[in-house]
Amino acid sequence: MTKPSQAYLDKLQQILTDCNYTIRYERGTFQSGWCLLEQKRIVVLNKFLDVEGRINTLSEIIPQVQVDFDKLTLESQKLYTEIMNKQTSLAF
Template structure:
């Protein structure tokens, strides 16, 4: 997976299409993100660079409750790749 702005936007699109709101804020984050499950809000550390944001989303997305039916075909493909990569690292 390439670490560029396009990849970051595609990962953010997965969150958006799943009904999650993602925000970049500053705060004391242990791992670069905070999840507010009841409100479906993901808060990412705004001081991360693009590569850090991508790595954080790759770590985060498999933990979220995402309905694959809500995703576009392109997002479904990327979501499957993210899940496979996550399983490979376990």
């Protein structure tokens, strides 16, 4: 994984935004630091997470959501493929 930075976080957020998900940072008692409202296409993250925590959380969420690969920009497609490959390699 690349070094945790705001730029990398923005790229992860862009994947979800390209797929019409709304990302909100809210206060709450989320056990995992996030909540996914699939029907409304909203991802709610704990606003107290630092940049690295947000990156880890979005990396965990992205494989679980419905992504239309064709809607992604070329850069987002590369990052999405990288995330999915990493997810697959962790499963074995």
